[in-house]
Amino acid sequence: xxxxxxxxxxxxxxxxxxxxxxxxxxxxxxxxxxxxxxxxxxxxxxxxxxxxxxxxxxxxxxxxxxxxxxxxxxxxxxxxxxxxxxxxxxxxxxxxxxxxxxxxxxxxxxxxxxxxxxxxxxxxxxxxxxxxxxxxxxxxxxxxxxxxxxxxx
Amino acid sequence: xxxxxxxxxxxxxxxxxxxxxxxxxxxxxxxxxxxxxxxxxxxxxxxxxxxxxxxxxxxxxxxxxxxxxxxxxxxxxxxxxxxxxxxxxxxxxxxxxxxxxxxxxxxxxxxxxxxxxxxxxxxxxxxxxxxxxxxxxxxxxxxxxxxxxxxxxxxxxxxxxxxxxxxxxxxxxxxxxxxxxxxxxxxxxxxxxxxxxxxxxxxxxxxxxxxxxxxxxxxxxxxxxxxxxxxxxxxxxxxxxxxxxxxxxxxxxxxxxxxxxxxxxxxxxxxxxxxxxxxxxxxxxxxxxxxxxxxxxxxxxxxxxxxxxxxxxxxxxxxxxxxxxxxxxxxxxxxxxxxxxxxxxxxxxxxxxxxxxxxxxxxxxxxxxxxxxxxxxxxxxxxxxxxxxxxxxxxxxxxxxxxxxxxxxxxxxxxxxxxxxxxxxxxxxxxxxxxxxxxxxxxxxxxxxxxxxxxxxxxxxxxxxxxxxxxxxxxxxxxxxxxxxxxxxxxxxxxxxxxxxxxxxxxxxxxxxxxxxxxxxxxxxxxxxxxxxxxxxxxxxxxxxxxxxxxxxxxxxxxxxxxxxxxxxxxxxxxxxxxxxxxxxxxxxxxxxxxxxxxxxxxxxxxxxxxxxxxxxxxxxxxxxxxxxxxxxxxxxxxxxxxxxxxxxxxxxxxxxxxxxxxxxxxxxxxxxxxxxxxxxxxxxxxxx
Numbered sequence: 001x002x003x004x005x006x007x008x009x010x011x012x013x014x015x016x017x018x019x020x021x022x023x024x025x026x027x028x029x030x031x032x033x034x035x036x037x038x039x040x041x042x043x044x045x046x047x048x049x050x051x052x053x054x055x056x057x058x059x060x061x062x063x064x065x066x067x068x069x070x071x072x073x074x075x076x077x078x079x080x081x082x083x084x085x086x087x088x089x090x091x092x093x094x095x096x097x098x099x100x101x102x103x104x105x106x107x108x109x110x111x112x113x114x115x116x117x118x119x120x121x122x123x124x125x126x127x128x129x130x131x132x133x134x135x136x137x138x139x140x141x142x143x144x145x146x147x148x149x150x151x152x153x
Numbered sequence: 154x155x156x157x158x159x160x161x162x163x164x165x166x167x168x169x170x171x172x173x174x175x176x177x178x179x180x181x182x183x184x185x186x187x188x189x190x191x192x193x194x195x196x197x198x199x200x201x202x203x204x205x206x207x208x209x210x211x212x213x214x215x216x217x218x219x220x221x222x223x224x225x226x227x228x229x230x231x232x233x234x235x236x237x238x239x240x241x242x243x244x245x246x247x248x249x250x251x252x253x254x255x256x257x258x259x260x261x262x263x264x265x266x267x268x269x270x271x272x273x274x275x276x277x278x279x280x281x282x283x284x285x286x287x288x289x290x291x292x293x294x295x296x297x298x299x300x301x302x303x304x305x306x307x308x309x310x311x312x313x314x315x316x317x318x319x320x321x322x323x324x325x326x327x328x329x330x331x332x333x334x335x336x337x338x339x340x341x342x343x344x345x346x347x348x349x350x351x352x353x354x355x356x357x358x359x360x361x362x363x364x365x366x367x368x369x370x371x372x373x374x375x376x377x378x379x380x381x382x383x384x385x386x387x388x389x390x391x392x393x394x395x396x397x398x399x400x401x402x403x404x405x406x407x408x409x410x411x412x413x414x415x416x417x418x419x420x421x422x423x424x425x426x427x428x429x430x431x432x433x434x435x436x437x438x439x440x441x442x443x444x445x446x447x448x449x450x451x452x453x454x455x456x457x458x459x460x461x462x463x464x465x466x467x468x469x470x471x472x473x474x475x476x477x478x479x480x481x482x483x484x485x486x487x488x489x490x491x492x493x494x495x496x497x498x499x500x501x502x503x504x505x506x507x508x509x510x511x512x513x514x515x516x517x518x519x520x521x522x523x524x525x526x527x528x529x530x531x532x533x534x535x536x537x538x539x540x541x542x543x544x545x546x547x548x549x550x551x552x553x554x555x556x557x558x559x560x561x562x563x564x565x566x567x568x569x570x571x572x573x574x575x576x577x578x579x580x581x582x583x584x585x586x587x588x589x590x591x592x593x594x595x596x597x598x599x600x601x602x603x604x605x606x607x608x609x610x611x612x613x614x615x616x617x618x619x620x621x622x623x624x625x626x627x628x629x630x631x632x633x634x635x636x637x638x639x640x641x642x643x644x645x646x647x648x649x650x651x652x653x654x655x656x657x658x659x660x661x662x663x664x665x666x667x668x669x670x671x672x673x674x675x676x677x678x679x680x681x682x683x684x685x686x687x688x689x690x691x692x693x694x695x696x697x698x699x700x701x702x703x704x705x706x707x708x709x710x711x712x713x714x715x716x717x718x719x720x721x722x723x724x725x726x727x728x729x730x731x732x733x734x735x736x737x738x739x740x741x742x743x744x745x746x747x748x749x750x751x752x753x754x755x756x757x758x759x760x761x762x763x764x765x766x767x768x769x770x771x772x773x774x775x776x777x778x779x780x781x782x783x784x785x786x787x788x789x790x791x792x793x794x795x796x797x798x799x800x801x802x803x804x805x806x807x808x809x810x811x812x813x814x815x816x817x818x819x820x821x822x823x824x825x826x827x828x829x830x831x832x833x834x835x836x837x838x839x840x841x842x
Contacts, residue, residue, distance in 0.1 A: 056800045063762045063797075070765050074614070125500025125807070132808040136752055143754040146617055146761075
């Protein structure tokens with residue numbers, strides 16, 4: 001059955017998954033933090049800059065997924081074998097799944113960070129770092145995805 | 154790059170001079186005033202809480218007045234204008250303006266009152282609109298809705314739920330089977346509500362009312378005396394009146410715009426007074442004299458002392474603080490470039506007196522990492538241009554100069570890395586060379602000048618592994634610098650053996666990891682073509698000594714605790730226990746450094762992201778095949794890309810500094826030096842005082 005689908009289509013699915021899942025995670029994450037950030041802004045609009053940084057943090061996973069999809073796309077060719085297609089599909093999985101999950105958790109940390117900004121704006125740097133810690137795992141997943149894409153090619 | 158030497162200062166003077174002296178200390182901006190409770194009973198405190206509270210209240214009035222004013226008469230401005238210097242103000246002008254404070258304050262109260270009326274009107278409008286909404290269905294009724302009867306008939310005005318017409322209502326009534334005559338007129342009907350007038354003979358009134366109620370008739374809750382139209386007109390007029398009032402008040406508020414500067418001055422004035430009174434609160438005084446205590450950086454002692462002694466009868470004593478038992482604030486002094494890092498360090502925590510001031514040390518790597526992650530020369534050029542415009546347009550004040558210099562250095566780092574990796578708004582030069590023709594770019598018909606002459610180092614997208622390895626090597630250097638600073642700090646405190654067994658082996662390990670990563674992860678990624686081959690050559694030549702370093706490093710980590718235990722002359726069993734802790738350190742060093750180095754993969758992640766998104770933007774912009782549309786779309790897309798990536802880069806550069814770099818040597822947790830100073834927003838004292 002896989003033969004009839006063809007390697008290219010499977011690789012396309014891989015790229016799509018990487019972009020879709022991490023994008024889903026990021027959009028939900030950015031949304032969660034956005035709500036918390038809006039709450040902070042109603043009290044004190046001058047904190048916009050600080051909460052904006054927090055809000056954008058869970059957005060990077062979406063960019064990573066996009067990057068992975070782009071790299072897979074760069075390597076696509078019509079005469080790809082099924083094994084190559086499956087390889088790209090699997091290579092996209094780390095950033096797809098980890099990106100999705102880490103964006104959600106990063107969003108929770110960042111949303112809590114918003115309350116730090118609200119109550120103690122001097123410490124907002126630390127709140128940002130807490131949220132950035134989660135991102136490490138998205139970065140590592142992207143790293144593996146990129147290395148795997150290199151191996152398949 | 155240094156932590157300034159702190160001195161403790163005590164100023165003793167006549168009570169009658171207290172306010173003038175505090176004024177002078179405040180303007181010198183040099184003394185961190187502390188609250189010091191006197192042991193002797195002859196001293197007491199001057200409680201200023203009430204005065205501070207009063208100023209706070211006035212301050213809030215002025216702030217809200219200015220905000221209201223800004224809402225109705227917006228100030229023109231933008232990113233660049235926000236760096237404009239504040240106007241100078243001499244002390245005599247300050248006093249002149251301060252005398253008019255009451256007058257301006259009353260204007261502020263005026264603005265607030267006008268705004269309060271506007272808000273009241275808005276509430277009123279909402280209320281009236283609700284009432285109006287309820288009256289709308291009755292608009293076509295040509296009798297008052299309180300109309301009850303004529304000489305021989307009874308009239309029921311009311312409403313029912315749902316959409317009904319005359320026949321439907323009559324048939325519902327007929328179903329109930331009452332013995333009466335009734336006529337119904339439907340005046341209004343929508344999907345929720347039907348308004349009707351029912352009329353019958355007076356004798357049947359009771360039965361009819363009963364029947365109507367049974368089928369869901371409700372009399373109006375607030376019947377009108379006149380035709381509903383009259384009330385609707387009246388309500389509409391009320392809204393109009395409120396709107397007029399709002400417009401009128403807005404006009405009135407706008408006339409206050411000319412006082413905006415005075416109000417801004419007043420805001421600062423109250424902050425000054427508040428700070429001064431808060432400082433007065435910390436002063437202890439007897440019947441005739443007062444004592445002000447605080448900390449002062451050593452270079453500031455001389456000027457302040459001469460100034461005070463010239464103007465007043467004072468006794469000043471300056472002494473060395475006791476760092477063990479006192480919370481001595483920390484002031485930093487750095488050069489123009491090192492200073493740009495101070496806000497970043499402050500966000501993490503102020504150094505203690507035992508720390509090395511990290512600002513200058515971290516500077517170069519900070520801009521290097523920042524540039525690597527943003528990594529697009531085109532974006533760097535945009536940032537550079539903005540910074541240069543600001544710098545040439547205005548004479549910058551120190552704290553704003555810090556920000557602008559920071560951005561300037563970031564932009565230079567970005568340009569350097571961007572140029573090395575051929576990122577100019579992604580691959581914009583290719584589009585220009587091919588006349589914005591997408592096909593031409595895809596087939597690489599015309600190479601642009603930079604690509605044709607290979608004016609770059611290598612392309613990250615084509616050599617991902619090499620890019621990654623390079624990121625790791627930068628990370629190793631960065632970590633190594635962190636360990637080196639820790640080593641230096643230990644040597645400075647004469648902990649030579651600790652430095653040798655704790656920090657030195659880490660340096661060895663970091664050096665030894667380089668060939669390991671190169672062979673395991675990269676497998677000669679640098680060896681492919683000439684521009685990067687030198688890295689591979691160096692590593693190959695040095696690999697043997699570096700591997701020896703690695704082994705020696707781990708061996709030292711393992712025996713380190715034992716050596717320390719022997720040095721401290723611990724009992725024999727404790728020395729043996731050192732091996733266990735050595736094994737633990739061994740594991741910690743191995744896993745910790747792997748994690749730290751891997752963390753620098755974010756250099757690759759963010760670096761690639763900027764470039765790839767920029768290329769996609771170009772691609773999308775070229776799709777319509779029209780140069781003008783290309784420019785419009787590209788400007789829009791690149792602006793967004795720059796914004797998002799700037800924030801991401803800022804956060805992750807900070808993270809690498811805080812988590813990977815600072816953790817190697819930096820304690821933090823010092824008390825920041827917060828002198829009693831002039832915290833004005835809208836003007837600046839001239840340097841005559």
